[in-house]
Amino acid sequence: MRARANGIAALLCTVLAAAAQAASVTAMTPRGEVAQVRQITLRFNEAVVPFGDLRQPDPARLACDGPAVTGSGRWANDRVWLYDFSAALPPGTRCTLKLEPDWKPLKGEVSGASEFAFSTGAPAVIATQPWNGAAIEEEQHFLLRLSGAVTPASVQANAWCEAEGIGERLPLVIVGGAEREAVLKSRRIQKEAADAALLARCQRPLPPDSRVRLVWGRGIAAQANPKVLTSVEQRFDFHVRPPFTAEFSCERERAGTPCLPIRPLSVSFSAPLARALAEQVRLQPAGGGAAIAPKFDKDDKNQEIQSIAFPTPLAENARYSVVLPAGLKDNSGRPLANAASFPLAVATGDAPPIAKFAAAPFGIVEREGAGAVLPVTLRHVQGELRPAASGGTVRSRRLDGDAEVLAWYAKVLKHHETRLSAKALGRPQGEWFETVDERDAKGRVLKRRVEKYIATREVSLLAADTQAQRLELPQVTGGDPRPFEVVGIPLAQPGFHVVEIESRRLGEALLDKKAPMFVRTAVLATNLGVHVKIGRENALVWVTTLDRG
Incomplete structure (x- = not known):
């Protein structure tokens, strides 16, 4: 009995040793259902052909249902065998790969799975x-x-x-x-x-x-x-795509007001059209006169156009009609879906008010004789800057002392065409924050407390300054509103000045609320010029008068 047990143990050891020496397939791709197949890969757990000699017979045979399949096998290395199809397998192909029964690996036997299947599935x-x-x-x-x-x-x-x-x-x-x-x-x-x-x-x-x-x-x-x-x-x-339509647009001071005559009036199309057709669009004055053709950039050579613009400036407070050529179609041959909206009546209003210093936030003007003149460009605000008017004013403050000049120079730069927090502007603490509405990812409205910022053109630097003086502009004869003009603000004394214009009409037009707007600059009125020449070892600085050099 004991001898029989020993014999069985010896047999098991022999079988296990043989299995340990047997080669097996560790991976075969593709498997299951695959859309496109161009290659089969068969990978063994150990070397099954001599290293460096890959001209060995194929270890497996391929059989496919459906159309005839052609290809060839090759050894990639001593463990990997590949089968390359001449062309990708068409949909509906089922293939089976079987190891050849008489194929022997380099040493030992083959164990494990010996048959593998895949298909290309339905057309996708x-x-x-x-x-x-x-x-x-x-x-x-x-x-x-x-x-x-x-x-x-x-x-x-x-x-x-x-x-x-x-x-x-x-x-x-x-x-x-x-x-x-x-x-x-x-x-x-x-x-x-x-x-x-x-x-x-x-x-x-x-x-x-x-x-x-x-x-x-x-x-x-x-x-x-x-x-x-x-x-x-x-x-x-x-x-x-949306229907082929034409849309007129222009810039306005605010919604519901006429177009600004100094800004382009344009027509845009929802789809490209031939340039020859776009060139036929006209802006026709309501009171008669020559129709205005669209203006194209001289470098624009495109033969497909999707928007046009008419040249500016146009007449103020005038009426026009936008006229499109008959039978207008896009490049796909679609007629204009909103053709019934044209000719389209449009109008221009007043040119927007303006108060602009030639040099801001700092400039130098030559003082000659009795004083200097600071040029400022004005339009439609001259009336409220008259001495008896209440809608606006011009203020000036002259600074003495280097420290004071430098401090005000920095202050004007800080307040030039920007936004500052209410805290930085010295507002009461109760005005430092505001509550705004925001939407979260789910579209819900949330209230959030944020720091309040104010445009510096809404803030005056001189209105509460007791040392500031009111200046009077030279008045031109004639009624208001006056056209665009450049006016000289007289500065009688030399030195560093801060000049600020307050205008309620500017505020109503550009701030969109009934509040004044402030425009300012710093200016040095002088008759002296400083010159500097720098050499290798030293520098020379000298001062001359501007009128006599």
Whole structure:
């Protein structure tokens, strides 16, 4: 009995030793269902052919159902064997790879699995043109790149379009003949890949500006094996372009007011059109006179136009009509959807008020004789800057002492065309913060306390300054409103001045509220010029008078 047990143990040891020396397949790819297959990889757990001698017989045999499959095997190294197909396997192909029964590895035997299977499954859409999510035309053609050829009847029965606003499926219509050949040629699709390219369209035109979905449904059959059908839907979303329209736009002081005559009046189109048609658009004065043609940049040579603008400035408080040429169409041949809106009546209003210093936030003016003159450009604010007017004023403060000059120079720079916190502006502590509405990721309105910032053009530096003086502008004879003009503000004394203009009309126009606006600059009125010459070892500084050098 003991001898029998010893014999069994010896046999088990022999079997285990043999199994330990046997080679086995650790990986085979592909496996299961794969859309496209060009190569098979068989990997062993140890070297099965002599190192450096890869011209060994194939270890396995491939058998496939469906169309004839061609290819060749090769050893990549002493552990990996590859099988390369001459072409990607078409959909509906089932293959089995079996190890050859008489093939022997380098040492030992083969253990483990010896048979492996995979299939290419049903035909799937690999890519679309236009791409998923693109804007499309109303009668868009779709080029579908497939994993393999399909039967046309199954496509027409199981693929369709879903369009927003249409309560039924629109069957997918396959396009062939010369039209398909032209598309394939333009996309440079080779003859061998043409069978896997499908040109199709929805059964009827799609509504403009709507969402559309192309559905590659269940039940589409592979041409190589019609018994293999798609079991999963593929969906591709698109958006139909909006209708061809024309839209007029201009800049205004605020909503509901006429157009600014100093800014361009423009017409934009929702789709490109021929330049020759765009050049025929006109701005016709209501009171008669020559029509105004659009202006193009001299370097603009584009033959497709999507927007035009008319030259400026235009007459103030005038009426015009935007006239489009008859039969206007875009490059796709679509007529204008809102053609009934033209000719379109438009109007200009007053040019916006302006008060602008030639040099800001700092400048130097030459003082000659009795004083210096600071130029400022004004439009439609002169009336409220008169001595008896209450809507605005001009203030000035002259500074003495280097420290005071430097402090005010820095102060003017800090307040030049920017925004500062209410705290930095010295406002009461109760005005330092404000509550604003914000939306979170779910669209809910949240209240948030934030630091309050104020535009510096809403803040005066001289209104509360007891040392500031009110200046009177030279008055021109004539009524208001006056046209654009440059006025000289007299500065009788030499030195460093801070000059500020307050205008309620500027505030109402540019701040959009009934509050004054402030425009300021710092200026040095002097008759002296400083010159510096720097040499290798020293420098020379001298001062001359500006009038006599």
